[in-house]
Amino acid sequence: MSIRERLSGNEAVAVAMKQINPDVVAAFPITPSTEIPQYFSTFVSNGTVDTEFVAVESEHSAMSACIGAEAAGARAMTATSANGLSLMWEMIYIASSLRLPIVMSLVNRAVSGPLNIHNDHSDAMGVRDSGWIMLFSENNQEAYDNTLMAHRIAEHKDVLLPLMVCQDGFITSHSIENIELVEDDKVKEFVGTYKPSHYLLNNKEPIAVGPLDLQAYLFEHKYQQAEAMRKAKEVILEVSKDFEKLTGRKYELFEKYKLDDAEIAIICMNSTAGTTKSVIDKLRESGVKAGLLKIRVFRPFPAEEIAKELSHLKAIAVLDKADSLNAVGGALFTDITSAMFVNSCNVPTVNYIYGIGGRDTKESDIESVFVDLQNIANTGKIDNPYRYLGLRK
Amino acid sequence: MAYNLKEVVANKPSRFTAGHRMCAGCGAPIVGRMVLRALKPEDHAVISCATGCMEVSTFIYPYTAWTDSFIHTAFESTAAALSGVEAAYNSLKKQGKLPEDNHTKFIAFGGDGGTYDIGIQSLSGAMERGHDMVYVCYDNGAYMNTGIQRSSATPRFADTTTSPAGKVSPGKLQPRKDLTKIMCGHHIPYVAQTAPVNNFKDLYEKSEKAIYTKGPAFLNVLAPCPRGWGYPTDELMDINKLAVETCYWPLYEVIDGRYVINYKPKNKLPIEEFLKPQKRFKHLFKPGNEWMIEEFQKEVDDRWNELLSLEELTNKQA
Numbered sequence: 001m002s003i004r005e006r007l008s009g010n011e012a013v014a015v016a017m018k019q020i021n022p023d024v025v026a027a028f029p030i031t032p033s034t035e036i037p038q039y040f041s042t043f044v045s046n047g048t049v050d051t052e053f054v055a056v057e058s059e060h061s062a063m064s065a066c067i068g069a070e071a072a073g074a075r076a077m078t079a080t081s082a083n084g085l086s087l088m089w090e091m092i093y094i095a096s097s098l099r100l101p102i103v104m105s106l107v108n109r110a111v112s113g114p115l116n117i118h119n120d121h122s123d124a125m126g127v128r129d130s131g132w133i134m135l136f137s138e139n140n141q142e143a144y145d146n147t148l149m150a151h152r153i154a155e156h157k158d159v160l161l162p163l164m165v166c167q168d169g170f171i172t173s174h175s176i177e178n179i180e181l182v183e184d185d186k187v188k189e190f191v192g193t194y195k196p197s198h199y200l201l202n203n204k205e206p207i208a209v210g211p212l213d214l215q216a217y218l219f220e221h222k223y224q225q226a227e228a229m230r231k232a233k234e235v236i237l238e239v240s241k242d243f244e245k246l247t248g249r250k251y252e253l254f255e256k257y258k259l260d261d262a263e264i265a266i267i268c269m270n271s272t273a274g275t276t277k278s279v280i281d282k283l284r285e286s287g288v289k290a291g292l293l294k295i296r297v298f299r300p301f302p303a304e305e306i307a308k309e310l311s312h313l314k315a316i317a318v319l320d321k322a323d324s325l326n327a328v329g330g331a332l333f334t335d336i337t338s339a340m341f342v343n344s345c346n347v348p349t350v351n352y353i354y355g356i357g358g359r360d361t362k363e364s365d366i367e368s369v370f371v372d373l374q375n376i377a378n379t380g381k382i383d384n385p386y387r388y389l390g391l392r393k
Numbered sequence: 394m395a396y397n398l399k400e401v402v403a404n405k406p407s408r409f410t411a412g413h414r415m416c417a418g419c420g421a422p423i424v425g426r427m428v429l430r431a432l433k434p435e436d437h438a439v440i441s442c443a444t445g446c447m448e449v450s451t452f453i454y455p456y457t458a459w460t461d462s463f464i465h466t467a468f469e470s471t472a473a474a475l476s477g478v479e480a481a482y483n484s485l486k487k488q489g490k491l492p493e494d495n496h497t498k499f500i501a502f503g504g505d506g507g508t509y510d511i512g513i514q515s516l517s518g519a520m521e522r523g524h525d526m527v528y529v530c531y532d533n534g535a536y537m538n539t540g541i542q543r544s545s546a547t548p549r550f551a552d553t554t555t556s557p558a559g560k561v562s563p564g565k566l567q568p569r570k571d572l573t574k575i576m577c578g579h580h581i582p583y584v585a586q587t588a589p590v591n592n593f594k595d596l597y598e599k600s601e602k603a604i605y606t607k608g609p610a611f612l613n614v615l616a617p618c619p620r621g622w623g624y625p626t627d628e629l630m631d632i633n634k635l636a637v638e639t640c641y642w643p644l645y646e647v648i649d650g651r652y653v654i655n656y657k658p659k660n661k662l663p664i665e666e667f668l669k670p671q672k673r674f675k676h677l678f679k680p681g682n683e684w685m686i687e688e689f690q691k692e693v694d695d696r697w698n699e700l701l702s703l704e705e706l707t708n709k710q711a
Contacts, residue, residue: 023484026477052484054476057518061473064515067466068477072439074484076477094466200462201482203437203495210465211454 002247003181009172012140012179013079013105013165014039016147018049019187022103023074023194026054026065028084031117032169033107036079059084063091063102070100071209073199075151077102081169082109082123089127095162096131097225098209101154102162104132105147108270108321109169110357118358119169121269121321124298125331131225133163133232134299136269138255140177142296143167145249148182151191152239158231166298168271170358182247190246229300236297253302255294258284259309262291264373267306267336268319269295272354272361279366290370295332303339310340314377316349317369319389323353329386348376354389365390398592405430408438413458414450418626420589420616420633421447421531425502427593428529428612429461431600437461437497439482441475443507444468446538447531469511472519472528475501479524498604499526504616505546506536509572520579520609527603530572531616541621545570548641549692550685551673553621558676563685568692576611577647583608585646587655588615588633595644595655602646615642623672635667640697645704652704661697664690 007015014036017025025044027037037053044053054069056062062078069076080088085106095102110116111123124134133153137143146165154163167173182190198207213221233253240251257277259265266276273294283290293309310316318337320330328334333351340349352369355361369389376382408429415422425447432438438461442448448465451458466474479499485491503512508530516528535553536542543556549568552558556565573586583606585599596614603610617624617632624632636642639662644655665686668674677685 023488023490024477024480026480050484050488052480052487054480055522056473056476057514057521060470061476061515061518064466064470064473065477065480067470068441068464068474068479069481069484070477071464071474072478072481072485074481076481090467091470098466200439200464200478201437201485201491201495201497202462203497206437206460206462208452208457208459208463211452211457212449213454217454 003183005179005181006176007140007179008174008176009140009143009167010035010107010174011039012144013147015181016144017077018043019182019184020075020077020148020151020191021049021188022051022077024052024054024066024069024076025078026056026062026069026076027078027080028056028059028062030059030081030084032109032173033079033081033084033105035173036105036107059087060091063088063095066102067091067095067098067100070102071098071200073196073201075194077104079105079107081107082111085123085127086111092127092130092132094210097221099160099225099228100162101151101160103147103150103154104162104164106164106166107169107173108166116357119171120356120358124166125322125324128299128331131161131229132299133161133229134297135163135165136295136298137165137167137172138271138273138294139172140175141179143172144179144181145243145247145251148187148190149239149243149251151194152242153232153236155194156235159228159235161225161228161232166270171271180247186246190242233297233300233302251296253297253305255296256309257292257294259291259293261289263289263314264316264370264377265291265293265310265313266317266319266366266369267293267295267332269298269321269332272319272321275361275363276366279363279370283370288370288374301335301339303335304343306336307339307343307345310347311345313347315373316347317373318349318351319369320351320353321355323356348380348382350376350382350385350387352387352389359390361390396594396598398594401430401597405434408432408460410458410460412456414453415446416619416626418619418624418629419446420533420618420629421504423589424529424531424596424614424616427589427596428500428600431597431604432498435496437495439464439475439478439497439499441465441471441478441499441501443471443503443512445504445507447502447504449538468507470515471501471503471507471512473515475499475526476519476522476524479526499524500604501526501528503528503530504537505530505532505534505544506538509546509570510544517579520576520581520611523608525608527610527612529612529614531614533616533618533621534569535618535621537618537621546572548689550677550689552676553673563682564676571696573613576613579609580650581609581611582606582649583610583646586613586642587644588637588642589630590633590637599646621673624670628670632670635662635670638662639664639667639693641667641693643697643700645700650707652700652707654700654704664693
């Protein structure tokens, strides 16, 4: 029997970490992810977990310590947000290039500047090409479930890549909602034990990690990383199937909500999907064939699979909660339209930059997007594909 | 047991092997090798090394000069990465996930760039958190790996590529940072300053103490650079000796806050003796620049006298 609880997104992740019982957690506080190491520290101080908690002096050191711990042969986890991730940036690339399956909880928040502590996805978008697997979560349940699946995916011998579980700062991290937890022993069995084949602490087989890697080899090593990312897609689906057997909760690369018979659709990530679903339900009552494609797996990007689901649509809106400041749309938009082009899917598609710095995204905002999409579907015309939603003029 | 170089070399094979690409006449590899010789042969070590000469010359894929486990992450993350390794060891040991006969020691190496400057935050953090590790700074007094740029360890008046001695500038304008003292301010069990002199006795004994003192320890080791300092490669050991005999680089240790000066020269040599063989100080000997040598001497004297009084003060308290 699963356990019914009421937890915030941060609590849910902390509980998942408690159940995973990693060997090392190294973290530095930053709003809105601070609660995760806080809750976790209480588990450590009460002896609920076997973890060594390293209260580092910065996020740069948090990721460095996780790299050291994971390379040493331990399971290492951390949590951060926004500028914390920015400060880690150098080590983020090093973690993935060393093929260390570190798991991070990223509670999404706007990256400075100017300083803002509220939600958008500019932190995650800054590391989208760093070689980390990136899972996005609509609510506390998904943040919890994704965290439970994380190690199985990251530590798979065909993958060996670090993984971050994203959720929206404050919107889900601080909202208390109902949640179904898996029993401790079942989590333990599902996650399994970490058995690295080579590790620093193996005195029978010393290893060297992190070489100077010059023209003769770096290219091939980077190709191996890319291959691992390509293989990760299959592993994610495999682990998700096992998770469904355990919990009955189904996860794939993305979630389709009333998409199959839809004429117009929104593509987005994290909590906005919840708002969108609610609007879709209302629109459906009045006969508008609206649908949603919610990205769960952003890296590896399931380009082909997404494109296949879009060809029947008459108009699409991609919602980006971070502006790429490149004058031609956000990162998700670029990825989606690239996926569509390469897979010969020709549907009018527009981009909305929205929710920057925690600007509320209300049902009326999502409704206005669907109205725009109906116009595009009817006229086949797009005057400007690069749009803003909720921006004061 | 009294120290005997021949016995140490005969009984303890080098854990840092030949074939690395460090320059002839460089102080760093001899420091690295001697520090590791202080390990008990039965102990395993994990070495964390900062980006710098030592890293790029000893671990070029697919070759490594290190026989122990080794990790390089980045320039400034050496101590933090090693604190993660040490935390992993404690966690896995506690949980019975490592064999009982696994005894691992944790040693970090960084140059003065990676230690005094870009890595000081992660070093300070690791020392304050009390990880059982030794951080060894091989101090060659500038960013040598990138081509002799000034660091906060560069002595005043030294000619470097970012503090060149020119028509209106006498070389580096600022006095060098006293990192050893900053480390003492962390109130860790063992801090020492040493140099490879006198058959490596001081370096070896301090390394042994640092490695086998429970908790964090810091060693600041003089490691001259023939390219940056401008001396013939075969004069490395002479330069080390002059640094000690002039009290430019005093040999001392601070054990639980108590200062012990390990060598007090009977005839403290004038600083010119240390400066003269080095091209980076050539301009100090031009007519009209006598004031530079005077000020250099004053700085050395002031720091030496301060050290003497710290020794007196802390031993009185004890």
